[in-house]
Amino acid sequence: MQYVDEYRQPELCRQLIAEIRQLATRRWTIMEVCGGQTHGLLRYGIDSELRDVVRLIHGPGCPVCVTPLESIDFATQLARRQDVVLASFGDMLRVPGSRENLLQVRADGGNVKIVYSPLDAVEIAASHPERQVVFFAVGFETTTPATALAVHQADRRDLENFYLLVSHVRVLPAMEMLMAGKDNSVQGFLGAGHVCTVAGYQCYEEFAREHNVPVVVTGFEPVDLLSGILECVRQLEGGEAEVCNRYSRTALAEGNRKALEIINDVYEICDQSWRGLGTIADGGLSLREKWARFDATKRFTQLDLPIIESTWCRSGEVLSGRIKPIECEHFSTSCTPESPLGAPMVSAEGACAAYYRYACDLTQQSVPELL
Amino acid sequence: MCLAVPGKVVEWRDRDPPFASALVTFGGIQRCINMACMTDVSLGDYVLVHAGIAISRIDPDEAAKVWATLERIDLDEMEIGDRSDTVIDEE
């Protein structure tokens, strides 16, 4: 496939690795804040390959993992209503709620429909006026134009049976929170390439200056990841702290202006609860008042049931990069993809799931060797 | 976040935002993709698609630059495009 295969070329990967090794005079700590990058780093073994020169730590880049438990519970309740179709990305189906997940609700007869795009949920609402269709709108900035367009389309079609259950999150406030942590050891960042494609990367300039960290906009294929790490190491070795774009084939400094207009019309910034991390100021988006008629939280009442999070789950520490999944005593013992304690073990981009899937050989070595 | 895949725009279907859409191919598969955020692309352009919408255009010149920043690569020998040895056409 064009623009995919070229970035998986083994020759290029080997040469980039050699360059990184040549440049690095010490071991640097770099964080990525994008679950897709976590997945890629683990899948291709880049973290293991570069372990002696780069300590890669994984930030809260999985929006599925940080969707509040309360929202998952609300979604499962809605899915059990006879008059509702709960439409969702497949990612959300195995995420544990307080009592059940959406897959279990579906198996039990609940109306859970997997969609590839929120616009498909609009289509379902238009074809089934007798049902209330609620789309579970999760995701970082990358996904917000799609859910915002769903609102615009529903509005143009005068639909009265379409709603969003919104849980959108914003990357930069989470990065700010991490840098403010007293045990923070991050020296450089790989910027989330697709978030930057939509929202641009000018906003990281002040962040880079204030915290004296390079921020390198990075893609997702092995060549992209290695190019991003190489630039980050180059800057760190040179004492620089700039915003640099190593995903220039799609990301522009100003982002996608049209997408940003659409997002700004539909959403406003708000404080947001991040599962495992607590409330992050300006960390999320909510529907603007003018679109309140599409807000599922205004149309439906959530049942007042206890919100039960596993007391064993250490997802907060994993999401903030303080521990690696393999350092968690429950990893692959009482917490597995089949019976997860928390979201990072089942989300496709969760760090715990990535380690479970791609690093099972590492789990049999002693932990200190791996860190 | 986030899974986004490059696809080639092969046919415009609708120009009216927010319903603007085009047929996009990804390898051997095709889907109608919303183009409301990318109304000025041309047929044959590659766009990056996430959750059913195009979020950017892939710039072929920028795409080639990744190799130009690395020294010893001979661009003429570099394969750019579909890998053909394991992708088979059975139909």
Added chain:
Amino acid sequence: MSVHPNSLTCPVPASPRDDCVTLAHGEGGRLTHRLISERILPALANEYLADLGDAASLPRCKGPLAMSTDSFVVSPLFFPGGDIGSLAVHGTVNDLAVSGARPLWISLGMIIEEGLPITTLGKVLSSVAEAARRSGVRVVTGDTKVVPRGAADKLFINTTGIGEMISPIPPGPSALEPSDEIIVTGSIGRHGMAVMASREGLEFESLPTSDSAPLINAVEKLREDRIPVRAMRDATRGGLAAVLHEWAETSQLTLAIDEERLPVTPEVRGLSEVLGIDAIHVANEGTLVLAVPQGAKGDALRALQSVAETANAKHIGEVCPRSLAAVVVRRALGRQMPLDEPLGAPLPRIC
């Protein structure tokens, strides 16, 4: 799905509908007889069924027999490249074939949900007949039950097959040795992708087609050419990954494959990338995985590639001494990365 409680009302409708299967069709009376004689028998016509006896009388065979059974509950019933009828025949036929048997006879048990259109049943039966003809087997006996709405998902089928053993069953994964070569007989992930994309209504054009097909000719060719096969499996649910993990578990060796060598059609490749699903975990229905001793892969590939259903057979990896991971895949960096076991059906993702 709620199940209607049994009631004491007569199941024969006041004016019997011709267009749907009703509970009355399953009651054993006139309507049942009509369903069988007007729909089922004509589709499957053969001398064994004509008597409509409670059992089929089968001729003696020279050697030992093999028997295999499988049930099919696929949704949707019809998908690109096949349907529940052809799947039900190919699945059982292939299980017999990989076990060293020549499939001869199958039974056809159907559980039909009340309300299934008769034309749908007719299409499935035609498909069963065609698949049976293509596989060289006869449907010799069967059963039909009708259940209330909600008690089945439109149609469930069970097929049980009997075949004559014509070669020893391949030794199996316990006989695997380091340096054995691993071959897959066709492109991977087609069936699961075709079914999933149809079922979830993901609105893609040019969907992959299922690889559901009988593999008897391929197995026969391997036997004719005396290819030494250590282990052979039909890669179904869980895809190629499931077979590799099962073999690694039994043999206590490591199975190492090369991602670049895996045969994948452009449709499956495109769908895999867009939906974020690895084809290696996706079900097949007409693809074998086999292991042959070191040095035998050339002959094995030549044999398989001479048969239409396995023309795209490829050598994909080797059996190795056990390392830390049961199954490993060599990817872009050249490192061998552990391959995880499949966990349930893969779901499309956007993250």
